[in-house]
Amino acid sequence: MKLLVDVGESLRIAVGAVTANKARGALTTLGIIIGIVAVTMTLAASNGMQQSFRQAAGSIGADVIYVSRMPWVTINDFFTFRNRPNISLYEAEKMVEAFTGAAIVNPTIFGRQPLKYRSEVLQDVAIVGTSEKMPLISGQVPEDGRFLMPFDVRFKKNVAIIGKDIAENLFPAADPLNKTINIGPYRYQVIGVMEKQGGNSFGGPNLDLQVFIPITSFVKSFGGRRNTNVNIAVKADSIAAMKNLEFEIIGEMRRIRKLRPAEDDNFSINKLDSLMGAFNSVFGAVLGIGLLVTSISLIVGGIGVMNIMFVSVTERTREIGIRKAIGARRRSILMQFLFESALICVLGGILGICLSILLTYVVNATGAFTASLSPGIMLSAVIVSALVGIVAGLVPAYKGAKFAPIDALRYE
Amino acid sequence: MDASSEKEVVLKLRNIVRTYEMGSELIHALCGVSLDICRNEYVAIMGPSGSGKSTLMNIIGCLDIPTSGDYSLAGEMVADKNESELADIRNRLIGFVFQTFNLLPRANILHNVELPLIYGGVPKAERRDLAEQALERVGLKDRLTHRPNELSGGQCQRVAIARALVLNPSIILADEPTGNLDSKTGNDIMGMLDDLHADGQTVILVTHEDDIAAHAKRVLRLRDGEIESDVTKDERSIPDAIAV
Ligand SMILES: Nc1ncnc2c1ncn2[C@@H]1O[C@H](COP(=O)(O)OP(=O)(O)OP(=O)(O)O)[C@@H](O)[C@H]1O
Ligand SMILES: [Mg+2]
Numbered sequence: 001m002k003l004l005v006d007v008g009e010s011l012r013i014a015v016g017a018v019t020a021n022k023a024r025g026a027l028t029t030l031g032i033i034i035g036i037v038a039v040t041m042t043l044a045a046s047n048g049m050q051q052s053f054r055q056a057a058g059s060i061g062a063d064v065i066y067v068s069r070m071p072w073v074t075i076n077d078f079f080t081f082r083n084r085p086n087i088s089l090y091e092a093e094k095m096v097e098a099f100t101g102a103a104i105v106n107p108t109i110f111g112r113q114p115l116k117y118r119s120e121v122l123q124d125v126a127i128v129g130t131s132e133k134m135p136l137i138s139g140q141v142p143e144d145g146r147f148l149m150p151f152d153v154r155f156k157k158n159v160a161i162i163g164k165d166i167a168e169n170l171f172p173a174a175d176p177l178n179k180t181i182n183i184g185p186y187r188y189q190v191i192g193v194m195e196k197q198g199g200n201s202f203g204g205p206n207l208d209l210q211v212f213i214p215i216t217s218f219v220k221s222f223g224g225r226r227n228t229n230v231n232i233a234v235k236a237d238s239i240a241a242m243k244n245l246e247f248e249i250i251g252e253m254r255r256i257r258k259l260r261p262a263e264d265d266n267f268s269i270n271k272l273d274s275l276m277g278a279f280n281s282v283f284g285a286v287l288g289i290g291l292l293v294t295s296i297s298l299i300v301g302g303i304g305v306m307n308i309m310f311v312s313v314t315e316r317t318r319e320i321g322i323r324k325a326i327g328a329r330r331r332s333i334l335m336q337f338l339f340e341s342a343l344i345c346v347l348g349g350i351l352g353i354c355l356s357i358l359l360t361y362v363v364n365a366t367g368a369f370t371a372s373l374s375p376g377i378m379l380s381a382v383i384v385s386a387l388v389g390i391v392a393g394l395v396p397a398y399k400g401a402k403f404a405p406i407d408a409l410r411y412e
Numbered sequence: 413m414d415a416s417s418e419k420e421v422v423l424k425l426r427n428i429v430r431t432y433e434m435g436s437e438l439i440h441a442l443c444g445v446s447l448d449i450c451r452n453e454y455v456a457i458m459g460p461s462g463s464g465k466s467t468l469m470n471i472i473g474c475l476d477i478p479t480s481g482d483y484s485l486a487g488e489m490v491a492d493k494n495e496s497e498l499a500d501i502r503n504r505l506i507g508f509v510f511q512t513f514n515l516l517p518r519a520n521i522l523h524n525v526e527l528p529l530i531y532g533g534v535p536k537a538e539r540r541d542l543a544e545q546a547l548e549r550v551g552l553k554d555r556l557t558h559r560p561n562e563l564s565g566g567q568c569q570r571v572a573i574a575r576a577l578v579l580n581p582s583i584i585l586a587d588e589p590t591g592n593l594d595s596k597t598g599n600d601i602m603g604m605l606d607d608l609h610a611d612g613q614t615v616i617l618v619t620h621e622d623d624i625a626a627h628a629k630r631v632l633r634l635r636d637g638e639i640e641s642d643v644t645k646d647e648r649s650i651p652d653a654i655a656v
Contacts (some may be wrong), residue, residue: 002533009435011532016518282560320516326575329502329530405502406476408512 006332014339017312018347028308029348031301032388036352038294043377044360046287048370052227053279062271063239065246066136067095067232067253071268073278076177085257085267086229089219094256095232095249096131103236103245104235105132109218109228115211116182117170125166126210127183129218137233140207145192148214161192165208186221242271251344298384301348302392309341309396320400321408333401341384341393349385353378368379419450422582422614423472428481430467432638441467444480447514449583454609454623455616459634465618468634469587472500473506474617484562487583503532507576509586513568515560521547524533525575532579546574550604566597573604584607584608586617590624602627 066072069084092107099105109129116123128134130149135141142161152159160183161273168178176190197207213221219228234243236250248268255269295307320333353373360371430442436514441464449455457465470476471483474490486572493501502508507528515524525543534542547553551571560568568588576584587604590598606627609615617628625631633640 005530005533005535008536020518138553199544316512319516322516323531324499325473325502325508325514326528327499329499331496391552404476406470409475409510 001209006335008338008403010332010335013336013342014398017316017340018343021312024308025347026346027352028304031304032298032345032348033299033301033352033355033389034387035295035301035347036385037355037385038297039291040356040373040377040381041359041371042287042290042294043380044356044371044373045363045369046283046290046375047377048364048372050283050289051372054276055281057272059291060275061137061139061233061235063236063242063270064251064272065234065236066270067234067249068268068270069229072270072275081268082095087232087267089215089223089228089230090282091253091256092230092232093216095234095252097233098252098256099248102134102248103237106131106134106137106233106235107215107230108233109132109215109223109230111218111222113184114182114224115166115170116180120172121170122166126217127222128210128212129215130212131215132184134212137235140194140197142192143195145190145264147192148212153275154213154218157214158186158188158217158221159191159213160188160189161194161212162190163194163206163208163210164196166211167193179350183211183213184222188217209377246271298388302345302388304346305341305389305392306396308344309337310399312340313337313400315346315394315409316400317403317408319401321411324408330401334397337397337400338390338393341397342389345385345389345392346382349382352385353381356381357386415424422451422486423449424482425472425482426482427600428468428471428478428483429470429541430464430476431479437562440494440587440637444470444481445634445637445639447632447639447642449518449614451582451614452609452612453614453616454605456628456630457616457618457632457634458620458625459640465634467586467616467637469585469616472583473508473585475501475508477520492584499531503528504579505582507579507581509569509572509576509589509611510583511588511591511648513560513572513592515568515571515643517560520557520559521563521571524571526576528579530577541580543574546578547571549577550574562598565593566600569593569597569601573601573608575578577608583614586615588618588620589609590619590621598624621640 009102028154040228060066067087068082074081074407094107096107107130111127111129112124115125130148131153132150135147143164145161147161150161160181162170162176162181170176170181171179176193179190180187181190182188186345194208194210194212204278215230233244236245249263250269254265257266259266320328323333357373360373363369363371428442428447429440429447432439432441436642440495445464445468454456457468459465460574461614463522467476467566471478472485474485474493477491488501490501508514515521516527519527521539522543523547526539529539529542536603544556547556550573552567552570552574555567556564560571563571573584576586576589586604589605590601595600602624605615613627618623630644632642632643
């Protein structure tokens with residue numbers, strides 16, 4: 001009870017003190033505002049980047065396991081993977097066979113070729129050799145025409161489905177369907193145009209600048225044995241089934257490659273999970289450094305508050321004496337000043353958040369990068385500013401609290 | 413009131429010494445003061461400037477700590493207490509009235525009087541009642557929301573008295589309570605202290621003026637940090653009491 005009454009009075013004094021010195025408080029708060037803006041904007045920017053990454057990574061599919069020659073994320077042992085064999089189309093077809101009826105398996109090969117339609121040329125376009133199962137894995141479907149059919153793959157047809165941006169660039173006026181284009185030196189017939197995918201803010205591949213052709217045709221046109229490297233996507237029924245599926249895939253691949261038990265896998269299993277993990281750890285380090293740097297400005301702001309609190313304590317020495325003479329304990333005086341500095345800083349924090357909200361809008365409007373303020377960020381900004389206030393107020397408040405009552409009363 | 417009953421000693425000082433160090437020089441503000449004061453006594457402390465009156469009052473009020481000597485207040489040895497226990501004693505047992513009032517300038521009168529209750533942990537609802545009652549006793553019930561700078565000196569001192577008595581302490585200490593007031597206002601304030609004494613309070617005050625000291629029943633004279641004389645006015649007070 002006593003403590004509660006004490007807290008109430010301390011809060012009341014703190015509010016009184018801050019409102020009595022508005023101009024001084026405002027100047028002091030400026031340092032905290034700048035510090036909080038710096039920190040929240042760092043967090044908002046990183047939050048925005050993370051969101052963009054998730055969006056971009058979303059097309060990979062959380063329930064899909066990819067079998068590839070290389071791991072997506074290599075830290076430093078690149079050389080152990082260098083001598084691995086490519087995954088051949090033959091091996092991929094074996095995998096399709098093995099999982100028929102159990103899981104959807106889709107092999108793909110990536111390459112880059114120039115694209116040409118009459119006088120329009122696009123250099124260095126991403127060509128994806130794939131099968132009719134691709135839409136089941138990535139969710140991408142054509143908006144016009146059709147996607148690949150089993151017989152396209154089986155009979156190595158020269159047909160292509162083009163991304164939305166390619167359609168717009170290569171066929172500014174005409175309807176692309178059934179037109180014949182050149183992929184490298186080879187002639188392919190356009191049978192479909194994919195839906196716009198968008199969502200490319202992270203600087204990842206532009207999914208609308210791709211051309212899909214049958215994987216068999218890809219190998220026929222562009223694949224020597226050496227540059228044919230297939231990625232195999234296997235879609236699990238559910239996230240929960242992934243662990244088992246992964247074991248089965250590894251087992252099947254080893255069987256196809258006739259690996260002896262003592263031999264290591266000479267292929268890699270990749271998942272969105274591992275990519276996210278790698279992203280998060282790199283990202284965490286970058287964010288950590290950013291926060292370290294920006295928090296320096298917050299510390300400088302805190303030093304300003306400490307300075308003002310020393311002034312406030314000195315100004316109110318006599319008041320401290322009066323309060324102590326009628327029964328205030330050290331604790332009460334300590335709280336009074338701690339609340340005052342915490343209040344100054346929280347006010348600064350709130351103003352800083354308001355400013356950050358504004359800045360976020362501006363940044364996003366310019367489109368330079370995406371920033372995103374979450375309620376969590378705002379809440380932690382308030383908590384951090386309160387902590388800065390308490391830390392900054394500690395030494396001055398302690399100085400005030402330990403005045404001998406009689407000395408404080410005599411102070412002029 | 414009832415002089416016939418056994419008197420209870422509230423305040424016992426033994427050989428109190430207080431020295432100040434000023435650089436290499438030692439100033440002996442009190443040099444061995446011994447003194448008993450009983451419940452419901454009315455004591456005036458007099459003496460020339462610099463004789464140690466304020467120093468003694470501050471020690472009695474637990475605002476200052478003697479260099480040596482024993483002091484017990486309401487049966488408790490003050491020397492054994494730590495900071496927050498001393499704060500508690502000041503809060504519960506002592507009501508201080510200063511020459512310069514020492515009110516909080518930014519707080520209104522009601523809040524000034526509530527302050528000891530706040531530090532005593534009295535809940536809000538009770539607090540207001542008690543503070544209003546105390547202000548009523550000093551005749552300022554209609555000024556609750558005024559601030560000290562809107563009041564006259566006499567009114568400020570009355571607020572200070574209300575603040576001193578609001579927690580019903582064991583002793584009221586007044587260091588030259590009329591020192592900053594004209595004689596008429598001063599008399600009002602003394603009348604108030606007289607009333608408190610009549611109601612059973614123990615009152616100790618410091619003054620330079622004989623007619624102020626005349627209000628007290630016992631006059632203590634200090635000189636150079638020692639008690640020079642200690643006179644209780646038996647002739648006037650005891651016969652009245654015995655006549656009952
Ligand atoms: N904080 C201090 N530091 C040094 N010396 C002090 C201090 N306080 C009081 N003194 C000295 O102690 C002596 C007693 O002072 P005190 O204030 O008790 O006198 P007083 O009787 O109240 O005088 P007055 O009537 O002028 O108020 C004086 O010599 C004074 O100079
Ligand atoms: Mg004095």
